[in-house]
Amino acid sequence: xxxxxxxxxxxxxxxxxxxxxxxxxxxxxxxxxxxxxxxxxxxxxxxxxxxxxxxxxxxxxxxxxxxxxxxxxxxxxxxxxxxxxxxxxxxxxxxxxxxxxxxxxxxxxxxxxxxxxxxxxxxxxxxxxxxxxxxxxxxxxxxxxxxxxxxxxxxxxxxxxxxxxxxxxxxxxxxxxxxxxxxxxxxxx
Amino acid sequence: xxxxxxxxxxxxxxxxxxxxxxxxxxxxxxxxxxxxxxxxxxxxxxxxxxxxxxxxxxxxxxxxxxxxxxxxxxxxxxxxxxxxxxxxxxxxxxxxxxxxxxxxxxxxxxxxxxxxxxxxxxxxxxxxxxxxxxxxxxxxxxxxxxxxxxxxxxxxxxxxxxxxxxxxxxxxxxxxxxxxxxxxxxxxxxxxxxxxxxxxxxxxxxxxxxxxxxxxxxxxxxxxxxxxxxxxxxxxx
Numbered sequence: 001x002x003x004x005x006x007x008x009x010x011x012x013x014x015x016x017x018x019x020x021x022x023x024x025x026x027x028x029x030x031x032x033x034x035x036x037x038x039x040x041x042x043x044x045x046x047x048x049x050x051x052x053x054x055x056x057x058x059x060x061x062x063x064x065x066x067x068x069x070x071x072x073x074x075x076x077x078x079x080x081x082x083x084x085x086x087x088x089x090x091x092x093x094x095x096x097x098x099x100x101x102x103x104x105x106x107x108x109x110x111x112x113x114x115x116x117x118x119x120x121x122x123x124x125x126x127x128x129x130x131x132x133x134x135x136x137x138x139x140x141x142x143x144x145x146x147x148x149x150x151x152x153x154x155x156x157x158x159x160x161x162x163x164x165x166x167x168x169x170x171x172x173x174x175x176x177x178x179x180x181x182x183x184x185x186x187x188x189x
Numbered sequence: 190x191x192x193x194x195x196x197x198x199x200x201x202x203x204x205x206x207x208x209x210x211x212x213x214x215x216x217x218x219x220x221x222x223x224x225x226x227x228x229x230x231x232x233x234x235x236x237x238x239x240x241x242x243x244x245x246x247x248x249x250x251x252x253x254x255x256x257x258x259x260x261x262x263x264x265x266x267x268x269x270x271x272x273x274x275x276x277x278x279x280x281x282x283x284x285x286x287x288x289x290x291x292x293x294x295x296x297x298x299x300x301x302x303x304x305x306x307x308x309x310x311x312x313x314x315x316x317x318x319x320x321x322x323x324x325x326x327x328x329x330x331x332x333x334x335x336x337x338x339x340x341x342x343x344x345x346x347x348x349x350x351x352x353x354x355x356x357x358x359x360x361x362x363x364x365x366x367x368x369x370x371x372x373x374x375x376x377x378x379x380x381x382x383x384x385x386x387x388x389x390x391x392x393x394x395x396x397x398x399x400x401x402x403x404x405x406x407x408x409x410x411x412x413x414x415x416x417x418x419x420x421x422x423x424x425x426x
Contacts (some may be wrong), residue, residue, distance in 0.1 A: 019258075030250045035242045042240055052243060056253055063254045116236075123237035141202070142235045148202060167200040174200075174230055 026063055029075055034059070036143060037079055043139040044087050046128050054090070058083040076144065077154055084154075126176050134169035137162050192220070199224050203231045296372065297384030297391055299351050300402045304368045304389060311359045311366045317341030327356055331371050331399050336421040339414070340367070351378055367405040367414060374398055396424060 034055060041051035041058075061082050062069075069078055127135060140151045148166070152159040190213040198210050203224065205211075214221050243249075293299040319342040325334040327345055341361040348357040355372035380400065384391045391404040392411045401422070403414045 023258075026254060027251060030247060030254075034247055034250055038242045038246060039238060039240055043238065048243070052246060052249075055246065056250060059250045060253060060257055063257065119233065120237045123233055124240070127234065127237060138234070139238060142231065143238050163198075163201040166202065167197050170200040170203075170227065170230065170234075173234060174227070177230065177233075 022066055026059075026066055029062065029066075029079075030059055033076055033079055036076065037083060039143055040080060040139055041083055041087070043127070043135060043143070044084075045090075050090070054083055054086050057086045061086070077146070077150060080140070080144065080154060123173070123177075126173055130169055130172060134165050134172065137165050138169040141166060195220055196223065199227050203227045293351070293378065295379040295381040295384070296351075296393060296400060296402060297381040299378060300368075300370055300391055300393075300404055301384065301386050301389055303348075303350065303357075303370070304404050307357075311343060313361055313365050315343045315359075315361075315366075317343055317361055319343070319345045324358070328371065330354070331356065331373065332425045333371070333396075333399065334423050334425070335418075336423060339369070339417055339421060351375075362405050362409050364408050365406045367403065367409055369414075369418070370400075370402040370404075372400050372402065374400065394418065396422075398424070 037058060038051055038055050041054040042048065045051055045054065058079060062079055065082075069075060127138070130138070136155065137151050140146045140154060141148075146154065148159050148162050151157075152162045155162065190209060195210065195213055198205060198207065214224050293302065321335065321338045324338075324342060324345050327347065328334050330347070339358075339360060342358060343361060343366060344357070344359040346357050347354055349355070350357075350370060350372045353373050353375055355370055358369040358371070360367045360369065374397075380393060380395055382393055382395075384393075385407075388406050389404055390407060390409075390411060391402055392415050393403075394401045394415060401418055403411050403418065405411055405414065
């Protein structure tokens with residue numbers, strides 16, 4: 001019995017040691033990846049608040065399952081997988097259509113912005129208007145820095161499909177850029 | 190590499206490290222120009238995608254996790270408390286049980302103590318007044334009976350043998366009374382076939398539902414008593 005108590009004690013100190021390590025790992029993970037994850041979430045749902053909620057849910061789940069993350073290099077794709085699942089769950093919960101792009105969702109203070117920001121804003125709208133299946137691989141490639149193969153794994157698609165979608169996504173953006181420089185000018189007017 | 194294929198590849202991945210594409214790009218200035226165009230586009234896309242992250246998001250995430258952990262810990266404390274409570278409860282039960290239960294580890298010790306305790310009530314000069322019939326009446330409680338008298342029976346009484354109802358018989362012996370206990374089977378006291386102390390010694394017999402213990406002084410032939418009991422006792426099923 002005494003042995004057991006002593007055993008428990010060292011167990012619990014082991015546990016608290018593990019907890020401390022886990023805490024450090026977690027904080028490092030949050031620090032390094034919360035920005036990328038937030039942006040990714042934003043491009044999934046076009047809503048700052050929903051994106052924030054998604055990131056919070058994702059990291060909370062990540063905390064609970066942190067022991068299952070063995071390879072720190074895989075952390076980003078791991079988190080993105082959790083976030084995508086979380087996002088899908090959101091649609092299971094409430095069935096209102098979030099994929100419809102809301103213009104008001106992107107708020108950028110135009111009156112005080114520079115030329116560059118205006119262009120960014122304009123491009124953001126174009127990106128947001130891309131069909132979801134084109135936008136997601138593009139976000140993963142440009143923001144996440146994932147290769148075609150990695151994106152294929154994340155989205156459970158084959159690589160050719162991913163490459164085709166990436167091609168179409170950029171093609172559409174290029175087309176709209178080529179089409180609309182005049183409209184862009186009047187946008188600010 | 191034809192132009193369409195090249196454009197498709199560049200559109201799909203402007204940062205490509207595919208040797209064939211890079212070679213084609215270096216060989217054809219038009220292709221190179223196109224690749225640069227798309228790279229510029231990509232830089233713009235990348236910049237556009239870098240939407241500002243809320244300043245407090247990091248802190249919020251840490252806070253949220255800390256709260257969640259805290260709650261988990263609280264739950265754990267409750268579990269620990271419950272564990273401690275059940276351990277205390279078990280310890281209490283054990284102590285209680287040990288106090289009620291005997292300090293004697295086997296039937297021999299208990300039987301000797303019992304005999305010594307009651308020694309002053311019986312002497313070898315007491316009149317033998319219990320008949321076989323009244324003995325067997327008492328034996329019925331143990332679903333047993335004796336065929337013949339085992340000896341001159343001074344007393345036959347139910348008594349408490351370590352909390353169990355048992356039959357306590359006192360016979361005339363050679364120099365001092367011989368005590369026979371019929372006790373129900375139990376697991377609490379260890380069975381012991383032979384035991385002794387300064388003046389007394391004892392032998393036990395184990396039956397299916399009961400043990401029979403004979404205790405007498407050193408002059409007594411307990412083996413004879415035991416054989417006699419063995420011969421005469423009948424257990425009904």
